[in-house]
Amino acid sequence: MDQHGHNRQRVTLGSGQNTTYYWQVRAVNDFGMTYGDGSNTTFRSFTTGVMPGAFAKSLPTNSAPDQPLNATLSWSESNGAEKYQYCLVTTSNNHCPTSKWTDASTTVSLSGLDQNQTYYWQVRAVNNIGTTYADGSNTAFWSFTTGATVAVPVVTISATIPTANEAGPTSGQFTVTRTGPTTAALAVFFTVGGSATAGDYTSLATSVTIPIGSASAVITVTPVNDTEVEADETVVVSLGANAAYTIGASGSATVTIVSDDVAPLPSVTIIATDDTATEAGPTAGQYTVTRTGPTTSALTVNFSVGGTATAGSDYAVLGTSVTIPAAAASATLTVTRSTMPRWRATRR
Numbered sequence: 415m416d417q418h419g420h421n422r423q424r425v426t427l428g429s430g431q432n433t434t435y436y437w438q439v440r441a442v443n444d445f446g447m448t449y450g451d452g453s454n455t456t457f458r459s460f461t462t463g464v465m466p467g468a469f470a471k472s473l474p475t476n477s478a479p480d481q482p483l484n485a486t487l488s489w490s491e492s493n494g495a496e497k498y499q500y501c502l503v504t505t506s507n508n509h510c511p512t513s514k515w516t517d518a519s520t521t522v523s524l525s526g527l528d529q530n531q532t533y534y535w536q537v538r539a540v541n542n543i544g545t546t547y548a549d550g551s552n553t554a555f556w557s558f559t560t561g562a563t564v565a566v567p568v569v570t571i572s573a574t575i576p577t578a579n580e581a582g583p584t585s586g587q588f589t590v591t592r593t594g595p596t597t598a599a600l601a602v603f604f605t606v607g608g609s610a611t612a613g614d615y616t617s618l619a620t621s622v623t624i625p626i627g628s629a630s631a632v633i634t635v636t637p638v639n640d641t642e643v644e645a646d647e648t649v650v651v652s653l654g655a656n657a658a659y660t661i662g663a664s665g666s667a668t669v670t671i672v673s674d675d676v677a678p679l680p681s682v683t684i685i686a687t688d689d690t691a692t693e694a695g696p697t698a699g700q701y702t703v704t705r706t707g708p709t710t711s712a713l714t715v716n717f718s719v720g721g722t723a724t725a726g727s728d729y730a731v732l733g734t735s736v737t738i739p740a741a742a743a744s745a746t747l748t749v750t751r752s753t754m755p756r757w758r759a760t761r762r
């Protein structure tokens with residue numbers, strides 16, 4: 415190369431990668447010439463760099479279908495690359511607008527891709543020498559197409575027949591409902607709680623299957639008609655978590671079992687526990703009124719009074735009732751003076 419650089423101290427060379435160049439410079443005027451560094455043989459050298467090496471796109475394979483919405487792009491390494499840039503577009507014209515080139519390492523984790531969309535992409539490796547496109551050409555775009563996500567159904571439970579009764583028995587019912595398509599059966603899992611226990615109703619399973627073509631399934635609570643006198647009891651069904659669904663706002667529900675058994679009425683009796691009262695003295699007579707059954711509350715027993723003695727003159731007026739207090743099975747009536755009257759007890 416013999417270039418004349420009149421009045422300039424700099425010459426720009428053309429490109430030639432990976433080449434060693436040797437150069438000398440000389441200054442010239444009408445009286446002679448002077449070589450750089452004092453000698454016409456003091457050449458210097460430099461070597462040019464190398465463009466990024468050839469490389470190729472890896473994944474997703476070209477034209478891959480049904481890719482996730484967070485697909486990862488990857489490619490092989492390019493020797494000498496200082497950085498990579500990828501381009502992702504939805505236009506099938508093997509062209510990338512300048513603004514779409516994005517810096518990357520050798521993989522890119524995409525996110526937020528659209529469903530059922532075909533994307534086109536290309537990668538290039540860059541260094542200070544130049545740019546090398548993947549697969550040998552700036553128009554060698556690859557494509558992939560995303561799939562469609564299927565929404566996870568939301569399941570809820572409600573007590574569609576909230577009251578069951580031992581009489582009959584009549585059943586209670588829960589209904590488990592799902593959102594979304596009914597093209598496949600869905601098993602919904604649950605646990606059972608509440609105050610009712612094993613003998614109070616026919617035991618439930620641990621899951622119910624919503625069949626194909628249906629948005630709901632029922633769980634039936636069938637009471638056992640026992641003879642126990644008892645308060646209302648509850649059956650609480652709570653839905654259990656599973657990857658196949660999410661649980662909606664109503665994740666549990668309650669069916670109440672009503673007992674039909676009533677306590678028999680207590681029977682009451684009266685006896686004269688001290689059957690002679692005398693006017694002389696006078697000594698008192700006594701009746702005892704006794705009840706059967708529980709003593710959890712007081713019981714008032716009505717009575718009427720008869721006999722030959724006259725209330726008020728022969729003995730103190732007795733009234734018309736006596737109360738057996740709570741926690742006691744009996745109460746006494748005391749008769750002062752005169753002949754004992756005869757009693758007829760009635761219960762109230």
Ligand SMILES: [Ca+2]
Pocket residue numbers: 613614640642644673
């Ligand atoms: Ca019961």
Ligand SMILES: [Ca+2]
Pocket residue numbers: 580581639640641642673674675
């Ligand atoms: Ca019963």
Ligand SMILES: [Ca+2]
Pocket residue numbers: 580639640641642643644673674675
């Ligand atoms: Ca019962």
